[in-house]
Amino acid sequence: FNPLFTTDGEHIIFISNRRFEPTYCDLEWEMIYREIAGIYAVTLKKEGKSLVPFKSDEEPVGTETAVAGGSSGAGGTTGAAPSVHIDFDGITDRVEALPIAKGNYRSLAVNERSLFWLNSDEGNFNRFEVAGHGPMNLFSWSLKSGKGSQLVEGIDDYRLSADGSTIVLRKAGGILLMPADGGDASPLKLTDLKVWHDPVSEWKQIFNEAWRMERDYYYEPGMHGQDWPALRLKYEKLADRATCRQDLTFIIGEMIAELNTSHTYVYGGDSKRRAEPVNTGMLGADYSVDKQNNLYRFSKIYREKDWSREEWPPLSKPGINIAEGDYLLRINNTDVKADREVYSYFTGLAGKQVSLTVNSKPTLTGAREVTVVPAGSESRYRYMDWLESNRLAVDKASGGKIGYIYLPDTWNGSATDFPRYFYSQTKKEGLIIDGRFNGGGLDPEIFLQRLQKKPHAFWTRRQSADQPIPHLAVDAHMALITNRYAGSGGDELPYEFRWFGMGPIIGTRTWGGLVGVSMFIELIDGGTITAPDYRIYNEKGEWVVENEGVTPDIIIDVDSKKYSEGYDTQLMKAVEVVMQKISEEPRSWPQHKPYPVDR
CATH class of the missing domain: 3.30.750.44 (Transcription Regulator spoIIAA)
Incomplete structure (x- = not known):
């Protein structure tokens, strides 16, 4: 990809993903490939010369100058456009790798003397640039000497001027200019630039x-x-x-x-005003009011930690020891009363150390002070509590036989949460996959393929439990829950679950939106539109899901009253269905025959 002609028209330089060195997963026998890009050149004429010819290893004699040989640095001189002739016969045999280490290359450019590109060790450089990557570093490589160097780091983008003499950089919201042959970058001064804007x-x-x-x-x-x-x-x-x-x-x-x-x-585009958000500290707790004493009490404290995102509820830190039912009496020596909104006492305190005065009784006598750091949001704590509450409810209702995995989307959210719940529950007799409220993203098969790994053989060894092959095989009965708020990839999740025959689908019909968007098209004022550029059809050539949704095998909605009392009708229906399958078709490991005796 990113092909470009050298200035003399003798070669095409391009980036290609063809340098494979596996990185192995720390948890299972899986591999991925990163930094797979190299930079390559193809000589266009059969009689053409290599872009990277061998150099003479002889010392120059007298005043003679050693000649590098080869084409004039993809060079030639500026002026009239060169004549380009391409011999397609045998052209693939004239591809050669430039002596540049593999990396994550983007944005090639070339002038008479040098080749330029962006590279970074950090970020996502996959097929669709999913999750993107941050600033990259700009490099150059001399076409004559074959030596490379880093010109500048941490830029967002760059362009080479038409005459090849200047590089325009975009970095940290500013525009800079620098000589293409290297040197210091200087800001492009736009202070006096005036633009007449005609909105209509x-x-x-x-x-x-x-x-x-x-x-x-x-x-x-x-x-x-x-x-x-x-x-x-x-x-x-x-x-x-x-x-x-x-x-x-x-x-x-x-x-x-x-x-x-x-x-x-x-x-929308041209946003003129943006309200400053109010900094409000949150402890990750629910409160109740003691009307008699006009005080707040902690009615629930959220303690489930999100290890992957490194977010820990403020009151879960060891040594704080605040219990549900305790009174919140003071914040930074300010008395807290229930006739005033509790969050108003935390204005401006997110991310700062705060002193709380608490007691199990509605009095300062015997109270104690603890230091906490309120968070700016507690949505993550409540989300993790919901996940763990569902897992515990399933575990309790099934006597420990059924596991629970929630997929919030078919993108980074599930990619982050899935390992936490999958790897610890592969030996369960049943699994409930919860796809409710799934916000979509990409193809969910990346998650389903792990759930479909079936044991085909086993390893036995002394002083150890036998192990299936593959090691993290799943031999569980499964059901999937979905609802009307699951869409896009959240539609595709139950569609594929059904197509693979993984188990029944329970809940309500999904949203019904399964076309794809490859790009968000930017408009002149910074606004964007989308143009759906692909749509799903099945193996029979029939259009599916879009404007239809996926209808569950068992249709059941959440009973709001029971849910408010802590009973999830959809989740418990899934437990009932999976428990019945476990009873009807129990899964067990085979017992191997006696060890062979060779005499």
Whole structure:
């Protein structure tokens, strides 16, 4: 990818992912490949010379100068564009690797003297740039000497000027210029730059651009039977009457909604005002009011730690020892009373050490002080508590036979939480996969394929329990729970679960939005739109899921009253179904025959 011609037209330089060195998982026999990119050159003519020829190893005699040989550094001189001739016969045999270590290369550029690229050891450089990567470092490599060097680190992007003499850098929100041959970068001064802004003309351009992007990138060229030019004329009349960017956003949204397709989003651009968030400290607790004494008590304390994201509830730290039922009497020597909102006492205290005065009785006599650091949000603590409460409820209802795994999305959330619950429950007789509220992301098969590893043989050894092959095989009866709030990848999760025959699906029909978006298209004012550019169909060629959803095998909704009392009807139905399968079809390991006796 990222091919470019050298300035003399003799070679094409490109990046290719073809240097494989495995990295092994610390928990199971799995491998991934990182930093697989190399930089390569292809000589275009059969009689052409290598871009990296051998250099003479002889010392120069007298005043003679040693000649490197080869093409003039992808060079030549500036001026008229070179004539390019390509001999396609045998062209793949004329590919060679440049002597540059493997890495995560992006954004090649070349001038007469040097090759440039971005690289970074940190970040995600996968096929779809999922999760992205941060700033990268800019490198150059001399086409003549074959030596490389780092020019600048931590930049967001760069461009080489048309004459190849200057590099324009974007770094930390600023623009800098530096000589292409190296040297210090200097800020591009834009203080006196003035731009005359015509909002109405800009909105017209944005409307037309949004219409064109849908026309060019929407997955179905027939636009679902819509007369797309006619729709442009229809909504253009409204766009001409827009009085603000919010009007325009609404109008574009109505236009692309005519496609009757999910994932057609439009986001506003020119935001003029942004409210400063209020810094409010939170302890990860629920409170009740003692009306008689006008005091707050801790009614519930969230203690479940999120080890992966390194978020620990403030009151879970050893030595604090605040119990549910204790009174919160003072915060930093300020009396706390229940006739005032409890969070108002924590304004401005997130991330700071705070002194709490607490007691098991509604009095300062015998009270004690503890130091805590309130968090800026407690949503993660409540989420982890919900997960662990569900796991414990399933464990209790099944007598320890069934495990519980929650998948919040089909992306980073599940990628982070899945290992915590999967690796510790592979030996359960049953598993409940909870896909409710799943926000989607990418293909969920990355999780399901682990759940489908079945034991095909076993290892035995002395003084150890026998082990299945593969080591983390799952031989459990399974069920999946879903609901109407699961969409996109959250739709695909139960669809694939059913297709693989992994077990029954329980809950309510899913959202019904399963098309894909490869890019968020940026508009001139910083707003964005999406144009769904791919859609799912099954092995029979039938369109599935989009605008339909996935209907469960067992339809059951959450009973709100019972849920408020701590009973999840969907979750307990799944326990009932899986327990029945365990009873009907018990799974057990085979007993090996007596050890052979050789005499």
